[in-house]
Amino acid sequence: MTITATTTTTSSPSSSSSASTTPNSNPNPNSTSTWWESLSRARSRVLSLSPLLPSLPHQTLTLIADSDRPAHSLLSLLPHLSHHLSDDPHSGSGDDPLCNWLYDTYLLPDPPELRLLVLSLLPLLSHLYLSRVVSRPDLSLAGFEAVLLAVYTAEAKIRGGKPVLVSVPDLSSPSLYHSPRVQPQTHHRRASADPHPGTPLTGVLSPPLEPQLAVKSTKRACIVGVALDSFFKKISLVPPRAKSDFCAFVVSWAGQECRCRYEFDDGLDVEVETNCEYVEGNRIPLPWELLQPVLRIIGHCLLAPGNDQEVRDAASAAARAVYARAMHEIIPQAILAARSLIRLDVSARKKEREAAAAMLAVSPGGAASNPATPSKPKRQDVLLFSK
Incomplete structure (x- = not known):
């Protein structure tokens, strides 16, 4: 089965104008000034962090601002920004200067690395916001809400008031690679019931986004x-630390520790410590409109090539935590999705163990080692496998 997601987007005037230019024309005569303006804007944003982060040496910011790509180099300060937001109990308030900096930075048109920095901080911002809303409902978090609304508004503008659709092929019709085995009468009945057999089925993956001026409790999860x-759309560009941190936050959000986390882990020697209980911490409501992007991000962290082992292990724990939470709250969509991720993870880990065991059983010469049998040196074979 092939599923294709269709996202409707609006075309910008710049794209239409560039398409109408001839090959010999210059679509952007002010490209040099535009590049310089983008560089100056990035340097200005870097230096404006100096009064907001007094613990960071000013020389560090100066070196970043004077680099060839200051916006890209600014990503190296992601751990420092994360610690500053986490350690400050008053972060996220309406007068939080760092939240105001993130809000203004995200609204800049370029360079794109500035937006990537804000998106890389979204897992932490979402975690702090959702956790504090539950633990301290009387606390003002207008700073966090402003950043989240800026990202929401930008995405709503991209979608242009249209839903995100998913198209699923009609599995009742035969494919091009095999002969149909449906009896004529059955096929006749099916054809009469469906006037257009073979038409792809279209479903709404995400409804149209309504404009929001404030974060209401009924719209918070959305x-x-x-x-x-x-964040998921740019996840291949964000640092690995942001991915592993997000998965750790999901485990905290689920807050469910029980045996059903490990029911698919036969043969992996997973130790079960508790029976069935809630974990004290940041357990938050997880409706489907919030679980849907969470599962997409976990799926990328678990299955996408190029992720290191730390990210994969964090995603594995997050998938099991979501599955346990969905089982206790009976959320069918989340149960199916999380269970599929867990089984894929278990299958991949078993194959890795089998490949590692096969390498240990094979000598460097390519045959089973036997110290009593002399053998001449052979060309060493290199076995490659992905971890």
């Missing part, structure tokens, strides 16, 4: 979910 979906 706004945070759309922000995390924006």
Whole structure:
């Protein structure tokens, strides 16, 4: 079965104008000034962090600002920004200067690395916001809400008031690679019931986004979910630490420790410590509109090539935590999705163990080692396998 997601987007005037230019024309005569303006804007944003982060040496910011790609180099400060937001109990308030900096930075048109920095901080912002809303409902978090609304509004503008659709082929019709085995009468009945056999089935993956001026309690999960979906679209560009941190936050959000986490882990020697209980911490409501982007991000961290082992292990724990939570709250969509991710993870880990065992059983010469049997040196074979 092949599933294709269709996202409707609006075309910008710049794209239409560039398409109408001839090959010999210069579509952007002010390209040099535009590049310089983008570089100056990035340097200005870097230096404006100096009064917001007093613990960071000013020389560090100066070196970043004077680099050839200051916006890209700014990503190296992601751990420092994360520690500053986490350690400050008053972060996220309406007068939080760092939240105001993130809000203004995200609204800049370029360079794109500035937006990537804000998107890389979204897992932490979402975690702090959702956790504090539950633990301290009287606390003002207008700073966090402003950043989340900026990302939500940008995504709503991209979608142009249209839903995100998913198209699923009609599995009742035969494919091009085999002969149909349907009896004539059955086929006749099916054809009469469906006047257009073979038509792809279209479903709504995400409804149209309504404009939001504030984060209401009834729209909180939707706004945070759309922000995390924006993070997912750029997830291949964000640092690995942001991915592993997000998976750790999901485990905390689920807050469910029980045996059903490990029911698919036969043969992996997973130790079960508890029976069935809630974990004290940051357990939050997880409706489907929030779980949907969460599962997409976990799927990328678990299965996408190029992720290191730390990210994969964190995603494996997150998938099991979501599955346990969905089983206790009976959320069918989340149960099916999380269970599929867990089984894929278990299958991949078993194959890795078999490949490692096969390498240990084979000598460097390519045959089983036997110290009593002399053998002449052979060309060493290199076995490659992905971890």
